[in-house]
Amino acid sequence: MPPVSALQRKLVENRSLAAVTFPQIAIKRSKRKKERCLRLTIRKPEIIAIARRDGKVTVEGLVEYFNVTPQTIRRDLTELADSGELERVHGGAVLPSTTVNIGYNERRMLHQAAKVDIARACAKRIPNDCAVFLNIGTTTEAVATELLHHEGLLVVTNNVNIAIILSACKQIDVVVTGGQLRRSDGGMTGAIAQNSIRQFRFDHAVIGCSALRQNGDLMDFDMQEVSVSKAIIEHSEHVTLVADSSKFERKAPAFVASMHDISTIVTDKKVPADCETFCNVTGTEIVYTTD
Amino acid sequence: MPPVSALQRKLVENRSLAAVTFPQIAIKRSKRKKERCLRLTIRKPEIIAIARRDGKVTVEGLVEYFNVTPQTIRRDLTELADSGELERVHGGAVLPSTTVNIGYNERRMLHQAAKVDIARACAKRIPNDCAVFLNIGTTTEAVATELLHHEGLLVVTNNVNIAIILSACKQIDVVVTGGQLRRSDGGMTGAIAQNSIRQFRFDHAVIGCSALRQNGDLMDFDMQEVSVSKAIIEHSEHVTLVADSSKFERKAPAFVASMHDISTIVTDKKVPADCETFCNVTGTEIVYTTD
DNA sequence: TAAAAAATGTTCGTTTCTGATCGTTTCGCG
């Protein structure tokens, strides 16, 4: 028996030989490889069901259950992982529940330094003993952290993360609006949230947005959030927009509010000239953290 | 056919030869080795789930649970700590202090074993595809963890911890009632909570209580919570009380409900004779976890 | 019915994980 290295060489030779002799075959091969043909096996739905029930599946267990070889199960799991329905691990697969939280944590890190600066500047402008609303968003979460040393605040929020952050502080009364919980960012929206907001009048509201257009319009990705933001603005005396400069370059589909509604913008870099002009017209104060 | 060991030896020889001949390659190799590649183990998600449920995990306990060596568990915990999902302590790991209230964590440990059993029994009796309410309480939180693998649930809760626990699961819609946030246990009460509850009709409600009197009256420490519980009972078809046996010996001032209102009690030890008699009268089913 | 395609089984080299060992650090107790 020849050593393996010789075998490998031989295999390589054979392959290249085939390619040379029958190029059409080689082409077919590569084509088939490129086509991501997903196999429709009877096992897949059942595998997912088992994974949902148990939180995980093992190759070994599925081999026994379906009475097929491990290789077949691996193929199934690999494809389920490719399509994002499961997460592959050594020896099996698990539900991909963790991925959501990780995504949010990473997003939270983005522009972290700028956000902290913005949050600090924003918190400094909020006095003690008043009623504040904090909206969804990573920047508003940063504001919550900076508010921890204020006194006599009543903070209302529709962000479950903010609720947790502020629950550490005895000096602050926290009210949660309630509503449909959004996994991606811990936000609560919907009719319940709006109804709760309508029962208050806020001295200060701190809101974020997904994007800020040149003409000063606040835009967002989520329609649900729009109606909540509108309710907030309606019931607040002073509205502060916290937005790091990355928001100037982004686009988002849903109109939330115009600059008329905003009392103060806190940001880290020079806003676009058009937007600044608009702020002058509407009397919106611009606060830069870099001062 | 050469034995595998011979093959491996040959490979090793080749590698070390390469290392001698081209030292720069050896350096590359070692660099690559230093890169922390995270292992994809099937245990990690389960470890996190256990940590969320119990507030902590021990190396010893996990060794027994997974039937692997302490070294392997340590590796898992180290990596979970590196990625920030747990916090490493001597002998095990705990939830990161940011996610959960510290004093509350300790209370969560109390009667943990009984609570998990009760939660499991309770979750087993809740079908898929229905509307469920989960009230304040450490035992109801344990129920939430056990519900993670249900499908098609709408869960409404006035407990911010439960909202966080369930937000990990894509299969479950979570609605938060909102209300005044209580620092001590993450509960939300008050008019907002009650109003939200009134907008639903629940197939199942899971509630806890601070104490259970001999005559079957459910008692609580907090007046605020009483009106919320009343609203829950009013709007639920099936009400399950989860109460570990320590509740039988406690006293609490506020009357929440009588046994008439409860469909099922899930508990770990024999309820007092008087109470049992009362359950027979009211038709309340008693489920013991020790069965 | 035969060819083609898909699914499954088989083999083999490679990667990754696990358990064992050893030296070091931390914890608990006197």
Add this chain to the structure above:
DNA sequence: CGCGAAACGATCAGAAACGAACATTTTTTA
């Protein structure tokens, strides 16, 4: 404060799992 025990981290060999290529079986389709 010091000591012993337990827990810890690094390292390495062996084992298990893995993926790629190929062979075989089953299903589809022309």
